[in-house]
Every structure is written in structure tokens, then in C-alpha cells.
Amino acid sequence: MISQDGINLAVCVITAHFGDLVSKVCGCLLRRGSLSLQDIVRSTEFSSSQVKNCLLVLIQHNCVQAFCVPRGGAGGATKTVTQYMALFDNILHRMRFSKFLAIVKGDLGGQCETLLQGLLRYGRLTFDQLMVRATSTQSEGSSCNVDALRKNFGKLVHGHYVERCPRPEPFIAPSEEAAPARKRSSKFREEILTLEQQAVIAASLTDAERFSEIPNTGTDTSVTEDKLDVTVGDKRKFEAAELDEDIEATISETEVLWRANFQKFVFCLKKKVCVEKVRSRNGLDAGVVLEAIIESSEQECDSRVYKDIELNGCIHLCVITIRPEFHFLAVRASMDSILEKVRGKPDGISMTLELVRGILEQLDCSSHTEDCNVYYTIELQRIIESCRNVEVESLILARYGKDAFRIFGLLIGKGSPVETDQISDFTLVDKKVTQQVLYNLWKDDYLSMQKVTLEGTGQRKDSFLWKLKKNSAWHLVLNHLYHAALNLNQKITHIVEQEYEVLLSEEKLKQLKKSRMILELSLLKLDDAIMIFHDFSA
Structure with a gap:
């Protein structure tokens, strides 16, 4: 489900690229879901030709996908209706x-x-x-x-x-909902x-x-002997x-x-984020080895999630990924291919087998032997989780302060609920301050709270257990990122409109261009964080 902040950001992007008419049609699809042409006309109050032109623009630029569904007509007749759905992720791309x-x-x-x-x-x-x-x-002088x-x-x-x-x-x-369910293998789970x-x-x-x-249809003078060696009967x-x-x-x-x-591009950007994270945490050599594992991963399908799906009466074994991005949870490669890739890089020429093997153990790679070859597998999703933790903690520090940063950092590393007094003791934060911070985080839906009653020596004591609501916290952070990106986009659009003013002095124009460049760089950096929470999710 796309949040309102995400929809507003997508509409802002379409407005900047294609104008108000196209953005209103796109916004209608994002807010209301898949619609037919007549439904869009009624919602936007545009003419049919205007909506058609807007849809053609969006389809041309891969922002909308059309599909046909049957619909009952007058007299029990069935007709085919074309519906259009907005591709949110393609818009953000x-x-x-x-x-x-x-x-x-x-x-x-x-x-x-x-x-x-x-x-x-x-x-x-x-x-x-x-x-x-x-x-x-091409320029005039170049061929x-x-x-x-x-x-x-x-x-x-x-x-x-x-x-x-x-x-x-x-x-x-x-x-066919009434049809009996087909038997599936135990490893496949039914999914509607x-x-x-x-x-x-x-x-x-x-x-x-x-x-x-x-x-290639170009003429090739090098004709092979196999093509020339034909009999008269086979010539025609x-x-x-x-x-x-x-x-x-x-x-x-x-x-x-x-x-x-x-x-493919999301694959490359996710690889870059993982390599940079490992390089900063484990050193340059570790980054080289991780990059080599990813690049030498032999089968791309090993990193995808496959399920058995029935569609239009046929059973399809297909990748379950609704968004257009390429998702990979783990990669696998043999030691020989890893060494080949490592020594093909400038920073890995002098790396020995023992050094590479030690780095693989340091990265918690699992290994197994197959056909006399040793294969190593690393879970990249753990690295992405670490990147998310850093982003969330920085947001908590900026919004709630240092005490909240320490408390939140403790709860991220705990899988089970933690009692208030324990949190105060572990983080060395005053108990009253701890209670206030926990209440603020719970009120904003970052934490879950459970009240328990302890009985002993004739006394009853109420205690509170706190636990991080990871999915909710990640969703909140993503919404904050969407909202910040929307503000930056609007500021950039405002500056671009100012640059078109005729009476601007040269000095003012340079100042506006410098401000726009700073905002665009900030937006690119902010988008890196958006991808960590949205595009790199499993």
C-alpha cells in the first residue's frame, strides 16, 4: 500500500516532467487504483481525448501498464474492458x-x-x-x-x-473461486x-x-564454408x-x-551500497571480496524467490516480485571464480588465497562443497538491514535527542521485549527520562508496549515491556523520507521557474543555479536512503 507522502512525491515527479494534465491523470490512478478510460474521465473531468493523450504519454515512459479484463454487459453479454494501473516504482526511478x-x-x-x-x-x-x-x-564534425x-x-x-x-x-x-484448490508441493504456499x-x-x-x-543484417564478406557448401536442390x-x-x-x-x-540498475545500486557498507566496516579488502562474490555469482535465479502461480488457467513458476526492481537476498559463487574476479581488480592483484578465505569467514559466508568445488554464500539482506539501522538511528537522534538514540539503539539489537528498569540500567539514562522517551516512541508507533503484573511477598507491581515494531518503524521512516524528497522537489521546481525570469541579473542567476545544484545533490543523497527502505526490501 502506497502512503500519501509517496503518492504526493510521485505526482510531483510527473508534474515536473510532463505537466499538470498528465500528473492529474497519474495521481488519479495512484490514489484510486486501476481504472478504465471512462472512470478516469469521470474522476478528472477531462475530455476523453485529453485522458487518452495523457495515458499514451505515461505508457510511453513506462509509468502506466494497461491490461484487459472481462466485464458483464447488457443482456448477460461479456465484453473486454481495458484498465490502466500506475507503476509507482517506475515513476520514482x-x-x-x-x-x-x-x-x-x-x-x-x-x-x-x-x-x-x-x-x-x-x-x-x-x-x-x-x-x-x-x-x-552527433556533432557535425564527428562521424x-x-x-x-x-x-x-x-x-x-x-x-x-x-x-x-x-x-x-x-x-x-x-x-474461479468456487473451483477446488489444486494440490501444491509443500514448499509452495498458496497466495492470492x-x-x-x-x-x-x-x-x-x-x-x-x-x-x-x-x-545483424549488415553485409558480411566473410561467408563460412558451411553456407557455401550447398547442393543445387537445397539452394532454393x-x-x-x-x-x-x-x-x-x-x-x-x-x-x-x-x-x-x-x-538491472537497482541490482547495481544495491551492490554498490552493500560493497560500500562492508568496505567502511571491514576494510578495503573486504569490499573487494564482496564485490567479487556478487559479480561472479553464476546463476541469477538462485537469488530470486520462485512460487507456483495459477494464472489464466495455467501454472506458472515465476518470480514473486510486484515491483520492477531486481531483488536479491543472497549470492553464491565458487572459490575459483571469486579468486579470478578478485585478482582482476586493481586492489586485489596481490591478495592470496588464505587472505580471501579469511575475509569470507569474517563476512560470515556459509560454505559447502559441490562437484569438488567450494561454494560460498553471503546474505546481502543482513547488510541492507544494517544500513537501515543506521538511517533510523540518525533520524531518532535528530528528532528525539541523544537519550532516545541510545535507547533505540539498544532495542534494535534486542529480539525480545525489555523492561523499563533494564533499559534505564543498560543505557545509563535516568529512569524518568527513559519512561518519557519510551512513551514518545510508543506514541509515534516505533515501539510496542506490553503491561505485565508481577506478584511477590504480598505485593503486586506493574511493569512495562518494550519492543521495537520494526515494520512500522521502517514504514514511518520511509514516509519521512518521501516527505523530505517532496519538499526538495518543490524547492527545485520553484528555483527553475525563477531562472526563467527575464529581468534576473547575471549574479542572481548564478546564485539560483548554485542553489539548485545543492538541492539536487541533496535529493540524490536522500534518494539513496529511500532505495534502502523501499527498493532494496525483500
């Missing part, structure tokens, strides 16, 4: 485009960054459209090689930074999916489809096959839509 571009530039170079920039700026594009925009951005652009685009697809767009309007059949979750699953493509590269079949490949490639270039793969 628009604040992170600069981070995505920096990742691709560092990994694949400037030309790949230029191609990705076209997809981020213009939304879904065919290969031909992307090439046209890439060539149009643009189409083959080089095709090669760089292939790098983006191969690296999973770019993917084919999901199905545009998947059909969601009604679930919402209509929106079913739409995301139905629209998603397999990995083979998402990252299927466009065949061979030419027909070649023609079919050319036609298929042309269709792929002119009809298949591509978009940025946000899952």
Missing part, C-alpha cells in the same frame, strides 16, 4: 536517471551512455528510432558509424541494461494475487524474450531461409519496442 547513466558510462563507455539516454528521455523506442536519435545528436551503434546497443542488451518492452495489454481471466499483480505477471516476458538481440531452401531471416530482422528493428531495464 525517474529521479535516478543520472545514476543509471553513470552506471552504464562506467561499465560500457560513453557511446552506450548516449544510447541509454535516448531511452530514458523519450521512453519506449524501436531500434530504428533509437539509431535516428543517436545519429542526430557516426551505424555498425558501431548496433554493436554498442548489443552490449546494452547483453548486459541486461536494456530489455524488450512487456506485452502491451495482457488479458486477465477471472479467477491482486488484479494488478496478475497483470504484471501476465505482461512480463521470459528472460530469453526480454534480452533477445536484434540479428537456403535462399528462402536467408530471406526469412532478413524479414524477421527488419520486423524486429521496426516493430519491437525497447526500454531501460530498471531491475
Whole structure:
């Protein structure tokens, strides 16, 4: 469930990028859920053509997903109705485009960054459209090689930074509630999916489809002997096959839509956060080893959660992730691949096997032997939990003071409830102050309280046990972060509007640009914290 602060932030982002009309349509979908075109028209009081144009903009930029559902009509007839749902996470990703571009530039170079920039700026594009925009951005003195652009685009697809767009309007059949439940394996738990979750699953493509590269139709002078060695009777079949490949490639270039793969970028950003956390806590060598484990993790599917799901009468074994980001709880790699990655890094060239093994033990990696190879597994979610604790404690320190910071730090590390006197003794905080701090945190829904009555020697004494409400606390902190990001976005928008004033002096304009840059950097840092609580969750 998206909080009101999160909805307001998403609407603010859409307003800054596409204007008031589009943001009102998007806000309507965020607040009311999936709606049909007629429902949106009634809610916004816009004309049908205005709503259609707004929806086209949002779909083009991957902020809305359309899907079809059956609905009863007059006389018992069933008709198909298209509904639209807002993709909250994709909207927030628009604040992170600069981070995505920096990742691709560092990994694949400037030309790949230029191609990705076209997809981020213009939304879904065919290969031909992307090439046209890439060539149009070239300076007059520079030459643009189409083959080089095709090669760089292939790098983006191969690296999973770019993917084919999901199905545009998947059909969601009604679930048969009265039907007897199918028998499931004990490792799979029955889960009722919402209509929106079913739409995301139905629209998603397999990995083979998402990252299927466009065949290269350019003329190649190096013809293999296998192609030349054909008999006269097979010549016509061979030419027909070649023609079919050319036609298929042309269709792929002119009809298949591509978009940025946000899952991959969230994967990269989560890896960066984990490595930086380990580096600051355990040293530079530990950061190098952790990065090597993640990069050499052989099978991406080992880090996903799979469940058996029935959709449209078929059983699908699919990843349970409603949001578009890529989630990974743990990664696994063999010692040989870890060493190869470590020694391929500048800071890991001189690291010995014993040093790497010692760091793996220091990071609490579990190990097991498989096919004569030793594999190490590390739970990255524990590192993210540590990052969340730091963020929450800093917020508690700023809002409630040092005494609350010490008390909250104690309760974070305790899994069981703690009595008031014990909290006071452990933290060396006066009992009256402790009681007041605990009451304030309980009132703001950070803590749970349990009253117990102790009896002894003819006396009864009431005691209070306190425990951290982790999910509630994380939700509160995330809402605070949303609200702060909303304020920064509004301030940035206000400064941008001031920059367009004609009568501004040059000195005033420089001051406004400097203020905007400071606010934008602050927003990027604040967004890092938002991702820790929202995008990196399990």
C-alpha cells in the first residue's frame, strides 16, 4: 500500500516532467487504483481525448501498464474492458536517471551512455528510432558509424541494461473461486494475487524474450564454408531461409519496442551500497571480496524467490516480485571464480588465497562443497538491514535527542521485549527520562508496549515491556523520507521557474543555479536512503 507522502512525491515527479494534465491523470490512478478510460474521465473531468493523450504519454515512459479484463454487459453479454494501473516504482526511478547513466558510462563507455539516454528521455523506442536519435545528436564534425551503434546497443542488451518492452495489454481471466484448490508441493504456499499483480505477471516476458538481440543484417564478406557448401536442390531452401531471416530482422528493428531495464540498475545500486557498507566496516579488502562474490555469482535465479502461480488457467513458476526492481537476498559463487574476479581488480592483484578465505569467514559466508568445488554464500539482506539501522538511528537522534538514540539503539539489537528498569540500567539514562522517551516512541508507533503484573511477598507491581515494531518503524521512516524528497522537489521546481525570469541579473542567476545544484545533490543523497527502505526490501 502506497502512503500519501509517496503518492504526493510521485505526482510531483510527473508534474515536473510532463505537466499538470498528465500528473492529474497519474495521481488519479495512484490514489484510486486501476481504472478504465471512462472512470478516469469521470474522476478528472477531462475530455476523453485529453485522458487518452495523457495515458499514451505515461505508457510511453513506462509509468502506466494497461491490461484487459472481462466485464458483464447488457443482456448477460461479456465484453473486454481495458484498465490502466500506475507503476509507482517506475515513476520514482525517474529521479535516478543520472545514476543509471553513470552506471552504464562506467561499465560500457560513453557511446552506450548516449544510447541509454535516448531511452530514458523519450521512453519506449524501436531500434530504428533509437539509431535516428543517436545519429542526430552527433556533432557535425564527428562521424557516426551505424555498425558501431548496433554493436554498442548489443552490449546494452547483453548486459541486461536494456530489455524488450512487456506485452502491451495482457488479458486477465477471472479467477474461479468456487473451483477446488489444486494440490501444491509443500514448499509452495498458496497466495492470492491482486488484479494488478496478475497483470504484471501476465505482461512480463521470459528472460530469453526480454534480452533477445536484434540479428545483424549488415553485409558480411566473410561467408563460412558451411553456407557455401550447398547442393543445387537445397539452394532454393537456403535462399528462402536467408530471406526469412532478413524479414524477421527488419520486423524486429521496426516493430519491437525497447526500454531501460530498471531491475538491472537497482541490482547495481544495491551492490554498490552493500560493497560500500562492508568496505567502511571491514576494510578495503573486504569490499573487494564482496564485490567479487556478487559479480561472479553464476546463476541469477538462485537469488530470486520462485512460487507456483495459477494464472489464466495455467501454472506458472515465476518470480514473486510486484515491483520492477531486481531483488536479491543472497549470492553464491565458487572459490575459483571469486579468486579470478578478485585478482582482476586493481586492489586485489596481490591478495592470496588464505587472505580471501579469511575475509569470507569474517563476512560470515556459509560454505559447502559441490562437484569438488567450494561454494560460498553471503546474505546481502543482513547488510541492507544494517544500513537501515543506521538511517533510523540518525533520524531518532535528530528528532528525539541523544537519550532516545541510545535507547533505540539498544532495542534494535534486542529480539525480545525489555523492561523499563533494564533499559534505564543498560543505557545509563535516568529512569524518568527513559519512561518519557519510551512513551514518545510508543506514541509515534516505533515501539510496542506490553503491561505485565508481577506478584511477590504480598505485593503486586506493574511493569512495562518494550519492543521495537520494526515494520512500522521502517514504514514511518520511509514516509519521512518521501516527505523530505517532496519538499526538495518543490524547492527545485520553484528555483527553475525563477531562472526563467527575464529581468534576473547575471549574479542572481548564478546564485539560483548554485542553489539548485545543492538541492539536487541533496535529493540524490536522500534518494539513496529511500532505495534502502523501499527498493532494496525483500
